[in-house]
Amino acid sequence: MQTIAIAGVGLIGGSFGLAARKAGFSGTILGVSSPRTIEKAIARGAIDCGTTLRDAAGAADMLFLAQPISVILETLRDLKTEAIVTDAGSTKAAICNAAKSLSRFVGGHPMAGKEISGVEAAEAGLFCGRPWVFTSEPPAELRELVASFGARILVMKAEDHDRMVAWSSHLPQLVSTALAGAVHRHAPDAVAVAGPGLRDMTRLASSPWDIWRDIIATNHDNVYAALDAYIARLESLREGLDAEFERASCFNRELRERQ
Amino acid sequence: MQTIAIAGVGLIGGSFGLAARKAGFSGTILGVSSPRTIEKAIARGAIDCGTTLRDAAGAADMLFLAQPISVILETLRDLKTEAIVTDAGSTKAAICNAAKSLSRFVGGHPMAGKEISGVEAAEAGLFCGRPWVFTSEPPAELRELVASFGARILVMKAEDHDRMVAWSSHLPQLVSTALAGAVHRHAPDAVAVAGPGLRDMTRLASSPWDIWRDIIATNHDNVYAALDAYIARLESLREGLDAEFERASCFNRELRERQ
Numbered sequence: 432m433q434t435i436a437i438a439g440v441g442l443i444g445g446s447f448g449l450a451a452r453k454a455g456f457s458g459t460i461l462g463v464s465s466p467r468t469i470e471k472a473i474a475r476g477a478i479d480c481g482t483t484l485r486d487a488a489g490a491a492d493m494l495f496l497a498q499p500i501s502v503i504l505e506t507l508r509d510l511k512t513e514a515i516v517t518d519a520g521s522t523k524a525a526i527c528n529a530a531k532s533l534s535r536f537v538g539g540h541p542m543a544g545k546e547i548s549g550v551e552a553a554e555a556g557l558f559c560g561r562p563w564v565f566t567s568e569p570p571a572e573l574r575e576l577v578a579s580f581g582a583r584i585l586v587m588k589a590e591d592h593d594r595m596v597a598w599s600s601h602l603p604q605l606v607s608t609a610l611a612g613a614v615h616r617h618a619p620d621a622v623a624v625a626g627p628g629l630r631d632m633t634r635l636a637s638s639p640w641d642i643w644r645d646i647i648a649t650n651h652d653n654v655y656a657a658l659d660a661y662i663a664r665l666e667s668l669r670e671g672l673d674a675e676f677e678r679a680s681c682f683n684r685e686l687r688e689r690q
Numbered sequence: 691m692q693t694i695a696i697a698g699v700g701l702i703g704g705s706f707g708l709a710a711r712k713a714g715f716s717g718t719i720l721g722v723s724s725p726r727t728i729e730k731a732i733a734r735g736a737i738d739c740g741t742t743l744r745d746a747a748g749a750a751d752m753l754f755l756a757q758p759i760s761v762i763l764e765t766l767r768d769l770k771t772e773a774i775v776t777d778a779g780s781t782k783a784a785i786c787n788a789a790k791s792l793s794r795f796v797g798g799h800p801m802a803g804k805e806i807s808g809v810e811a812a813e814a815g816l817f818c819g820r821p822w823v824f825t826s827e828p829p830a831e832l833r834e835l836v837a838s839f840g841a842r843i844l845v846m847k848a849e850d851h852d853r854m855v856a857w858s859s860h861l862p863q864l865v866s867t868a869l870a871g872a873v874h875r876h877a878p879d880a881v882a883v884a885g886p887g888l889r890d891m892t893r894l895a896s897s898p899w900d901i902w903r904d905i906i907a908t909n910h911d912n913v914y915a916a917l918d919a920y921i922a923r924l925e926s927l928r929e930g931l932d933a934e935f936e937r938a939s940c941f942n943r944e945l946r947e948r949q
Contacts, residue, residue, distance in 0.1 A: 542885055562883055598877035599884040603869065603891040605927060610865055613923040618857035624821055625858040626801055631890045632862040662924055664872040
């Protein structure tokens with residue numbers, strides 16, 4: 432493999448380039464991003480030079496799409512290439528569907544991230560020890576490269592991936608967002624007595640909307656099925672606790688009546 | 691102040707004793723707990739010796755109740771003492787109500803904790819920088835002692851405290867418990883693709899039921915008001931996102947139809 436091209440040289444794309452270099456890849460790494468990002472990515476050593484998507488598609492043996500989901504979908508719309516193509520989108524079914532016309536595409540999802548984005552935050556070790564999902568068995572070169580990053584490779588159907596991440600990632604995001612919104616709306620003064628619990632539970636709420644709008648737009652049915660089941664669970668938890676709490680508050684009422 | 695008594699020498703009670711010593715308290719520190727706990731607490735230097743509640747109530751200038759809420763309520767039922775009495779219960783209205791007959795009681799809530807409990811986990815610095823709520827202006831000796839721990843003293847009505855912690859602490863607990871339960875029930879396989887988000891969002895779910903059964907039993911109305919408002923928020927968030935997502939998924943459908 433002589434040439435890798437990375438479209439979208441941000442946190443994930445930049446880390447891919449740094450990880451490939453650290454793993455000993457000695458070929459050329461091309462980047463497709465804004466001129467300002469290309470400049471920073473070259474300075475970081477994540478890529479060798481910038482190019483257009485068209486030229487990258489022609490020159491690369493492997494093309495890694497690390498853009499936002501909606502941009503990946505746009506990119507795939509007109510993409511023609513003989514290269515191995517994979518991506519880093521957080522949902523897979525819509526992207527795999529959009530990539531049908533490509534002969535050597537395998538959907539991917541490196542399950543690694545950070546709260547800060549951009550190539551400035553990229554690091555060679557970002558994928559180490561983290562799961563990296565492929566939607567079908569990847570070509571040997573791709574599997575070897577990703578394995579050399581220290582990632583744990585998982586192969587599963589795009590539909591299975593999307594159902595699972597709706598529960599493990601997208602629902603927790605909505606739960607956190609709603610909790611932050613509810614406290615802000617109903618008890619802003621409660622921040623004075625807030626501890627690490629509330630801080631942990633609302634950390635996700637600071638995730639940028641523009642990223643997960645795309646995520647949830649492309650995983651709508653799974654996310655709302657999970658949200659419905661969660662709301663039902665809260666309702667039943669409430670009933671379940673009621674019974675238990677009723678006994679306990681009888682005990683407390685009794686105690687206080689005895690004062 | 692010559693003698694402090696601590697009822698319930700666990701994480702909070704033990705840390706109170708260690709913090710008092712570190713702050714230079716040179717009088718006697720009595721402990722009221724099980725023989726095994728007393729032994730460990732003396733070994734840790736958190737107390738000087740064990741005694742009964744009755745003897746502690748007679749001998750102490752200040753009595754600190756650091757037991758579970760239901761045990762504090764029981765203790766207060768029969769307590770007769772001239773000492774300054776305060777407590778560490780996580781809810782305040784029920785306890786303050788149960789303490790009406792005591793002339794020198796002020797409700798307290800040191801908002802500090804750890805995931806491990808017991809005097810083994812106690813530390814002199816546990817309260818440093820953390821809020822410590824009192825339900826009325828504490829006597830000078832108590833205020834000075836707690837201030838010497840480095841705690842941030844807040845004075846508020848018991849009812850205001852209970853309303854605020856329902857939002858800042860008790861609701862996040864239920865939200866986390868329900869999330870863990872829902873994922874376990876509906877998508878146990880999603881753990882394979884879980885990241886730090888789900889881990890953070892379910893960390894509270896490991897809290898021991900016996901502690902927060904008491905908490906929620908004594909803050910029932912506030913907790914369920916918060917839970918209802920949160921469920922309503924999830925419902926409206928869902929509707930709110932629907933509109934936004936509908937636009938985005940039209941965009942995606944359009945893209946995919948163009949393949």
